[in-house]
Amino acid sequence: MAIPITYNIRNLAVRKTTTVMTALGIALTVAVLLAAFSLVEGLKTAFEGSGHPLNILVTRKGSDSELSSNYPRSVFNDTKFKQGIAKDKKGDPLASLEMVTVITLASEEFPEGTNVNVRGITPTGIEIRDDSKIIEGRWFTPGRREVTVGSSVAKRYPSAHLGGKLKFGRGEWEVVGVFDTPQMARKSEILTDLNQAAGDFERTEVLSSALIRATDEVARQALINDLSYDSKLNVQAKTEKEYYAMQTSSGDLVKYLGTFVAFIMAVGSCFAAMNTMYAAVARRSKEIGTLRILGFSRVAIMTSFLAESLMLATLGGILGIVLVLPLNGITTGIGSNVTFSEVAFQLRVSPQIMVRGLVFALFMGAVGGLLPAFSAARKQILVALRQI
Numbered sequence: 001m002a003i004p005i006t007y008n009i010r011n012l013a014v015r016k017t018t019t020v021m022t023a024l025g026i027a028l029t030v031a032v033l034l035a036a037f038s039l040v041e042g043l044k045t046a047f048e049g050s051g052h053p054l055n056i057l058v059t060r061k062g063s064d065s066e067l068s069s070n071y072p073r074s075v076f077n078d079t080k081f082k083q084g085i086a087k088d089k090k091g092d093p094l095a096s097l098e099m100v101t102v103i104t105l106a107s108e109e110f111p112e113g114t115n116v117n118v119r120g121i122t123p124t125g126i127e128i129r130d131d132s133k134i135i136e137g138r139w140f141t142p143g144r145r146e147v148t149v150g151s152s153v154a155k156r157y158p159s160a161h162l163g164g165k166l167k168f169g170r171g172e173w174e175v176v177g178v179f180d181t182p183q184m185a186r187k188s189e190i191l192t193d194l195n196q197a198a199g200d201f202e203r204t205e206v207l208s209s210a211l212i213r214a215t216d217e218v219a220r221q222a223l224i225n226d227l228s229y230d231s232k233l234n235v236q237a238k239t240e241k242e243y244y245a246m247q248t249s250s251g252d253l254v255k256y257l258g259t260f261v262a263f264i265m266a267v268g269s270c271f272a273a274m275n276t277m278y279a280a281v282a283r284r285s286k287e288i289g290t291l292r293i294l295g296f297s298r299v300a301i302m303t304s305f306l307a308e309s310l311m312l313a314t315l316g317g318i319l320g321i322v323l324v325l326p327l328n329g330i331t332t333g334i335g336s337n338v339t340f341s342e343v344a345f346q347l348r349v350s351p352q353i354m355v356r357g358l359v360f361a362l363f364m365g366a367v368g369g370l371l372p373a374f375s376a377a378r379k380q381i382l383v384a385l386r387q388i
Contacts (some may be wrong), residue, residue, distance in 0.1 A: 026312070026316025030316065055211060056223060057239070066100040071207050083222075098121050098207065098208055101201055146176045149189075151181075220239065312365055324349055
C-alpha cells in the first residue's frame, strides 16, 4: 500500500522555510546551467541559421576563415565561369569576390572597442544576399566611401548609426544605410564597396574569398567537389551554412565553464537537499513508526520520502527556469576565435533547454533524497516510536 502523495505535500508546506531555502539553492544551480546553455544555444542558432543553402564560400586551401584566406583575383576569374553557377537576369554568373577585414569600434559596453567585421563586396554580392533588406537609408554606392551596416552593428555601436562616420582604412566612411536579415551572423557585419575597401587596405589583388550561388542542390555538391579538387586553383569550398556552423566553437568555452560551475553548485545543492531530508527523517521518527504500525511497508516509506525529495527538486527546477526566462531574447555579443571579431546574437531559452534544467533538478533531488529515504525505511518500529 502506497502512502498518499498529499502526505508529502503537507510536510513540505509545514516546513515552508526549509522547503523554500532548499528549493532556492536548487533553482540557482539550474539557472546557472540554463544561462550557459541559452548562450550557447543562441550562438548556435545564430551561426547554423546563417547562410543560403545554395551559397558556396570559396577560400584559399588550408585557411580557417575568410580573415586568414588569401584569395587572388586571378583565381576568382577562373572560378566564376565554372559549370553549375547560377546566372543573374543579365546572364552574368552569381559570383562575388569579397574582402574581409576587422576594425575596432567603441560601444557603451566596451568603450575601449571591440572587433567588427568589414566586408567589401560587389553589387553581385548584394544580389546574392537577397534576404538582406534595407530598413534605414540605402545601400552604399560603389566607388564611394560609404558603408551599409547590419542592424546589430547599428544597435550596439553609436558611431554606426545612420548618418554616422566610421574611421578605418585611410579615412572616414559615411553610414548611408542599415540592413536587416533573418541570419544573425550577417547582422554583425559592415558592408562596403570591394574596390574602395581593397584600395584603402592595399589589397587590390589578393582578397579573401568568393561567394557563389549554385543552380540547385545537385549542382552545389558537384561544384564544391570540382573546386576543392582543382589543383590549379588551390582552393577549398564549402556551403555557406557549413562555414558559419564551424564558428559555433566560439561558445564551447562558455558551455564548458558554465557546466563546470553548475556541477560544483549541484554538489552543494545535493548536500542541501540531503541535509533537509535527513532533518525531516530525524524530526519525523514517530511518524515513521506510526506509518509502519499502520501497515505501510519499508518500500512504501522509502518511496514516499524519495518522492518528497523529488517534489522539492521539481519546485527548485521550476524556479530556476523562471529565473532564467528573462534572458530569452536578450541581444549580446561574443568574440569569435575563428573570425577574431564580435558576433551579435540573442540568448535563447528553448523548450529543450528548459526540459534539460528540470531533468537536472530531478537528478539532484534523487541523489540528495535517496540516502535519507533509505535511512527512513530502515528504522525499527520501536526505536522510531521512542525517539523524540
